[in-house]
Amino acid sequence: MSIFIDENICNGCKGLPEARCERICPGDLCYRKENTKAAIRDQSACWTCACCVKECPVQAIELRLPFQACSNGASLKAKLKRDKTIWTVWDAGGHQEEFIIQARCLKGD
Amino acid sequence: MSTIRIDTDILIIGGGAAGCFAAVEVHKKSPNCRVVVMEKSQIERSGCLAMGLNAINAYLHSGQTPESYVAYVEREFEGVIRKDLVYTIAQGLNVAVKDVEEMGLPVEKNEDGTYKKRGKRSIRIFGERLKPILAEAVTKTRTQVLNRVVATNFIYNGERICGAFGYGIRDGKFYVVRAKAVIVATGGASGIYRPNNPGEARHLMWYCPWNVGTGYAMGIRAGAEMTSFENRFIALRVKDVHAPTGTIAVGVHSKQINARGEDYLELYYKHLGGNKCLTQHRLLATVEETKAGRGPCYLDTTTLNEADERRLKEDFLSMNPQIILLWASEGMDPRRKPVEIQGTEPFVVGGHCQSGYWIDKERRTTLKGLYAAGEVAGGAPKKYVSGSWVEARIAAMTALEEIKGVSLEDVDGGLVQNEKTRILTPLTKKAGISPLEVRERLQKIMDEYAGGISMNYALHEERLLEARRLLKCLKGRLKDIAAVNNYNLVEALECIDRVDVARVLVEHLIHRKETRWACYQTRLDYPKKEDSRWLTFVNSVYSAETDEIKMIERPV
Structure with a gap:
């Protein structure tokens, strides 16, 4: 598995013509199912670029690695602020680490 | 439509x-x-x-x-x-x-x-x-x-x-x-060669998997002159996740070591410049270490301090978040275990x-x-x-x-109608070859006959001639490629473009009868670099009418 979409959190970007993950995926892999939740059409075609993870405004999408590359499990989420990205990574034991990284200069900086 | x-x-x-x-x-x-x-x-x-x-x-x-x-x-x-x-x-x-x-x-x-x-x-x-x-x-x-x-x-x-x-x-x-x-x-073009990771992880690759060489293929089909396809690129990257090694080697100055912990560039490849060698020789040395039974090879991150480790993780999050997952999965940090490196499949x-x-x-x-x-x-x-x-x-x-x-x-x-027909044909087929089948066939041919990972990137005439023959057959089968939806149709078009690029690549590899670049273009049958003959560009022009690729040499 490359990304995991938590249907309990995903709201399908109601009201938008496309879900945000669907709009952004460089590989055209995300889509909206009939139940209005987002889904990925082919896990093996995922580049694990995390674009959908970053784009999701409710953090419903986790980045994982395909099992063959990472059998212990770990996951990563991102939250975008105007000028920085906040990353949270969970390791196999549930231990959590957070990173706040500058991502753009705002006018007047 | x-x-x-x-x-x-x-x-x-x-x-x-x-x-x-x-x-x-x-x-x-x-x-x-x-x-x-x-x-x-x-x-x-x-x-x-x-x-x-x-x-x-x-x-x-x-x-x-x-x-x-x-x-x-x-x-x-x-x-x-x-x-x-x-x-x-x-x-x-x-x-x-x-x-x-x-x-x-x-x-x-x-x-x-x-x-x-x-x-x-x-x-x-x-x-x-x-x-x-x-x-x-x-x-x-x-x-x-x-x-x-x-x-x-x-x-x-x-x-x-x-x-x-x-x-x-x-x-x-x-x-x-x-x-x-x-x-x-x-x-450029990915997916020409069989990738490091198969199956479920087939797109866990270094280069963008949706860059399939369409820009090249369009030029090839129109008869534009192309250059240096034989100068393939093979990246030395973190194993499995293909994170850039430069982030570690340049960013925090880690050394390449082999399984014995030896600084192998300095110890065995001094003649190539040791730690100051060219990019291609870092890859060559890593491939050679594995052949000699001294692999796997690593970047030695165990000497980092805590601040460097944090900086390294931050740098990777901005470019290749997968490596963070790899480390988290193993419950390890780069300071505890060196980072394993390997060559990717070749890209154009x-x-x-x-x-x-x-x-x-x-x-x-x-x-x-x-x-x-x-x-x-x-x-x-x-x-x-x-x-x-x-x-x-x-x-x-x-x-x-x-x-x-x-x-x-x-x-x-007529031109418009022809192109419409060409791109829509896969959708009209009720049964046929799937894009997946074409891609795997192409990648197998290129891996085994045109110097992929399984051949340690090495090339020689007989195998390349077989690659030429097999690709021509594959091209002939593309008329039977079938797609079931829009997404699938794009995959089918990608396959067609990749085959056009691969055929030009193989002609370039056949033409340069010397070894100019380690791993990128290593000929077992012509192992020496010959400046007197080959200090030249290898170019090509494809003719859609005759389906032939004409080779041209241009002086440096």
Whole structure:
């Protein structure tokens, strides 16, 4: 598995013509199912670029690695602020680490 | 299928680093010029830079000159480079970086405001949003962006390129875009060779898996002269996740060690320069260590301090978040265990190596009305992202100058119908070969007969001739490729483009009967570099009429 979409959190970007993950995926892999939740059409075609993870405004999408590359499990989420990205990574034991990284200069900086 | 017709002054194919920058440059110089960007994906996060970028590796620090940059690239590529192209790139690097900084890209600086030196020609950036920043700059212009429209072929009347055809992935429509000039700025080609990771993880690769060589294939089919496809690129990367090793080696100065903990470059490869060897020799040495039973090889991260480790993780999050998952999964940190490295499968690219369109200094291709910049422009390796911006600027300026007095050409109805039929055929087949089957067949042929990972990248005549034969057979079968939906159709078109690129690549590999570049182009039957005969470019022109690839040599 490359990304995991938590249907309990995903709201399908109601009201938008496309879900945000669907709009952004460089590989055209995300889509909206009939139940209005987002889904990925082919896990093996995922580049694990995390674009959908970053784009999701409710953090419903986790980045994982395909099992063959990472059998212990770990996951990563991102939250975008105007000028920085906040990353949270969970390791196999549930231990959590957070990173706040500058991502753009705002006018007047 | 309904047709959408668009007329423009300049059509840019591919909205990546080069394409976005070209659109911005045209607008700056000539705000009233009509520009269309045709983008397979969504310019905010498409192509090589979708994940972000943590360093710019082509930059001239104080004391360096365009001359010293050219000398460096010439040395790295064994004397076969287009010095004129590399020189013009070097001249524009710093200005281009400054321009993108002004768009909003954060760059690490010294107290005096100058860029902090990361490596000899490198600066550290916080580029997780580099692509959104470039895309935002494009949206501030009058450029019309066609997201989710994949270019399929140029509109070529035999005399000049007068636009391009495209397929709307979302709307299922056929696009006919007429233009006075076309700048091709697409990515290189992945998926030609069998990748490191099979099956479920097949796209866990270094290069963007949706850069399939369409820009090359379109030029090949139109008869553009191509150069140096045999100068393949094989990246030395972190095993499985393909994170860049430079982030560790340059960013925090880790050494390459083998399974015995030996500094193998210094110990066994001193004749190649030891730790100061060329990029290609770092890869060669790693492949040789494995053959000698001293692998796996690693970057020794165990000597890092806590601050370096944190910095390393932050740098990777801005460019390759997968490695963070790898470390977290194993409950380990780079300070506890060195990072294993290996070579990727070969790629065809013009940004790290130099495969692409044969162009002149003004970035004109050999087809009138067509200009090339970035990854698809040949002859100028190590241009990376900043060099792609410079090329985009040059191509944009040339195109702007040369559209004066040019009018839009009528597009022959037969040409439109033929292209529509070509791209729609896979959807009309009830049964046939799937894109997956074609891709796996292609990757098997290339891996086993044209120097893939399983052959340790090595090449020789007999296998290459078999590759030529098998690819011709495969090309013959492409008429039976079937697609069940739009997404699948794009995969089918990608396969067709990849096969066209692979066939040209194999002819180039057959033609160069020497070993010019370690691993990238190593001939077992011609193991020596022969300057007296091969200090030359290997070029090619495909003829759609005869289905033949004519080889041409051009002096360095």
